[in-house]
Each structure stands twice: as structure tokens, then as C-alpha cells.
Amino acid sequence: MCAPVYCHGYPSIDRNIRHTPLLKVLLLDADRSLGRTLEPELDDAELFSAQSLSEGLRMIASGSWDLILLDADFSGAGLEILGRLHEDGGMAPVVLLTSQPTMDLAMEAIRQGAHDVLPKPLPRGRVREILLGVEEIKRLRPLPEPAGKPGEDTIVGASSQMMGVFKSIARAATSDATVLVLGESGTGKEMVARVLHSRSRRTRGPFVAINCAAIPENLLESELFGHEKGAFTGAIGRRIGRFERAHGGTLFLDEIGDMSMALQSKILRAIQEREVERVGGGSPVSIDVRIVAATNRDLAQAVREGRFREDLYYRLAVVTVLLPPLRDRGSDLDLLSMHFFAHYAREHGRPVRAVAEEVFNVLHRHPWPGNVRQLRNAAERAVVMADGETLLPQHLPADILNPPEPAAANGAAPAPTEPPLVTLEEMEKRMIRRALRETSNNVTVAAERLGIHRNTLRRKITDYGIEHG
Structure with a gap:
């Protein structure tokens, strides 16, 4: 029978504040205590475990996994399972666990498609790092094939x-x-x-x-x-x-x-x-x-x-x-952005293959007074400035990342004014809501930006009754 599911943190809160589901991790290891050892490493993740070969194979076939932790000695078939997963393709990253690490084992595991090889007992924090990487990959949008032929007139929109x-x-x-x-x-x-x-x-x-x-x-x-x-x-x-x-x-x-x-x-x-x-x-x-x-x-x-x-x-x-102006076209902003990113990646021969989700958060915060023409120029600049396969917020023009303050009616710069006083509690609520909004409701990353522990952030979300997403 499948081992109990470990739901880390506060599941009821997570359901209210996350746009995306929890990461699903499958542990294939006969050691029943390993799941409890892993618990501090699994931020915003669900752990499922199997102790037998038949149970493990059934769970591999029936589930959609974000990460698989596989003991090299699992039912005497760890490397065989790894090889089968690699041949099938399209599976989750597999991390091989071993209590007897050797160079030959590591090289063979990597050859058969292992994402990483970790010794047992597991290095503190390493599984958490791998999960953060997996979550970041899930937050990337692959660049589509450019719509239409080069030079062809194409109007993009679905609103x-x-x-x-x-x-x-x-x-x-x-x-x-x-x-x-x-x-x-x-x-x-x-x-x-x-x-x-x-x-x-x-x-x-x-x-x-x-x-x-x-x-x-x-x-x-x-x-x-x-x-x-x-x-x-x-x-x-x-x-x-x-x-x-x-x-x-x-x-x-x-x-x-x-x-x-x-x-x-x-x-x-x-x-x-x-x-x-x-x-x-x-x-x-x-x-x-x-x-x-x-x-x-x-x-x-x-x-x-x-x-x-x-x-x-x-x-x-x-x-x-x-x-209609771009600000009234809703999700067309995403469609147009991806269309322009793909178009200019092809036109300029850039290696961009994916766009970080945070790029779209930045784009949606901008008012776009120049409409589609302004977006097109910003997309071209971002593609040209990208220094790798992933387009990131820092590749966007400075005026998109930090839009200027609106000028006063007479054209002069507005006189600086102090914001009205609010209570510390209200200020804290605002900062938490902003951190959640700017991180697409990722509690772990929001906590890091705020400089507090994720459990502290979860407690404050509960205390303040913040519901987002």
C-alpha cells in the first residue's frame, strides 16, 4: 500500500494563494524513514513514496511527477528503472540516491539520464535546491514557432x-x-x-x-x-x-x-x-x-x-x-509578447528558447501608452539584449521595468509628497500582498524577498486573512 502523503507547510493556505499546483515528488526507496528526513527539504511540495518494485512501477505509470528520487538499490533494480525512464523520454528529472557512491556509479547514472546523483545520508539543502530549479523550469514559457512567414502581415489576438x-x-x-x-x-x-x-x-x-x-x-x-x-x-x-x-x-x-x-x-x-x-x-x-x-x-x-x-x-x-488599446485587450498582451519574442529571435538569430514567467508580470504592470508599437519595440530590445536561452525581466527596457512617474498637468515634475501614515499592520499587509503578486504567489520566493522564513509568512497570511489567487 502506498505510504502516506506528506503535505508540507499549510495546505489549506496554499490552496488559497497559489495559482499553480504543488510540485509532486515520488520517492522510490525501501527506507521508510527517508520521507520524514526529507520533509524539511520539500517546500510547497507533496511527497509520495513506494517501498516495493511493483508499487513503484505502478505509481510511475499512473502519476505525473515533477521529480523522482530513486534509490540505486531499490528492489535491486534502481539503474534498470533509471534506464527505462530515460528511454521512455518525457519523464520527470530523476535523482539517484546511493549509500555507496562511486565514480563508476555516478558516470553510469548520468549516462542513463540521471539529473543528479546524491549520497545517503542526503546533503542538507540539496534536494531543496533541485526542487527550486524544477519549479523555476515550470515557470518558463517555451517560445513558440513564429506565426506566419517572414515579412507576412499578421494580426495577433484572441480577445x-x-x-x-x-x-x-x-x-x-x-x-x-x-x-x-x-x-x-x-x-x-x-x-x-x-x-x-x-x-x-x-x-x-x-x-x-x-x-x-x-x-x-x-x-x-x-x-x-x-x-x-x-x-x-x-x-x-x-x-x-x-x-x-x-x-x-x-x-x-x-x-x-x-x-x-x-x-x-x-x-x-x-x-x-x-x-x-x-x-x-x-x-x-x-x-x-x-x-x-x-x-x-x-x-x-x-x-x-x-x-x-x-x-x-x-x-x-x-x-x-x-x-482597442492594448491595455483593454487582456491576455492578448501575452500572445503578442510571445509572437514578437519568437519573431525577433528568428530575425536576429538569437538563441532565446523560453521566457521567464516574471517577464509577463512586469509587462502586465505597464500601462502601455504606446500600445502594440511600444510592446513590439520592447520585445525586440529584450531579445537583442538576452544573453542566453531564457529571456528574463532584466532584458526588458528600463522604462518598462521602472516606468516614470506621471508628469504634473503643467508639464512640470510633480512635487514630492509624503505618503499618508498607515499602521504598521496595514503596511505589512500591503508588502505581503505585493510580494505574493510579484512572485506569482510563490510563498517560498515571496518569503525570501521579504527577508522572513516561509513559515512566518504563512502564519501572517493566516493572521491577516490574506486570500490571493
């Missing part, structure tokens, strides 16, 4: 908000309807325009983009409609504008909300008449262009205030796609 965006794109892509894409800066408006183009019947035609806010007003008309030689000082030859260059394809007018009323009138005419007139030209030029416009401004409000033509607004907003 309900993005599902609505995907449906709008799918319905609009197959038509020639004008699309207005709304959203904060950095949310991916140009990416939507490119996907609309690539999924449309115009995919073989050109995709031409212009940022209306980045070009001076006196040059924007020429950029859009082109000009004839001699139309103005410096016009030394004919220039084909963006409307003509996009013939047979898609023209993306980014930041159209920053355009003057005069140019808005000419844009409206080009859309309605499907023709443009070059600056200094005398005859119209026919165009076949699908328009996708975008802005981070509230165009409806601009219409009410007389800053944007109402007729142009309705011409542009045949189909409207509203992109």
Missing part, C-alpha cells in the same frame, strides 16, 4: 474585442468599400490596412501609404495628387501623386484627421469622381483606388466642431474598424 475586429476585416476585405480605421497611436491601424489589401481582390495591385500629418501642408497636395512641370517653384518635372501610384490597388491615408479643410474637399472630390487633377495640370486623370483611412482623433467630434467635413466623414466611414 473578444479583437474577434470583432477580425470579423469586420473579413467582411470588408472582399469588397471595395472605403474603410475608416480608428484607434490610439500604436494600435496597428496600418497593419489593418495592409491585411485588408492583402485579403482583397486588389492584392496584386500596389499598396501605397501616406502619413498626412508627417508632410507639410504646402507639400501634401503635391504628394497626394502629383504636379506638372513648372507648377510651382522647384517643380522641375512631372510628379505622379500617391492616388495615381495606387491605381489598381489600395491607398492608405494615415492620420487623415490632421488634414486641412481645403485638402479635405479635394480628397472628397477624388473619391466621388474617381479622378484627380495634378497641381498645375489642366485635365483630370482617372483612378481606380480603394481608400483605407485612419486616425487617432475623434472625427465625429471634429465634425461637430466644424474641423472636419461631414460629407467626407460619411464617405470614409462606410465601414468603421475600431482598434
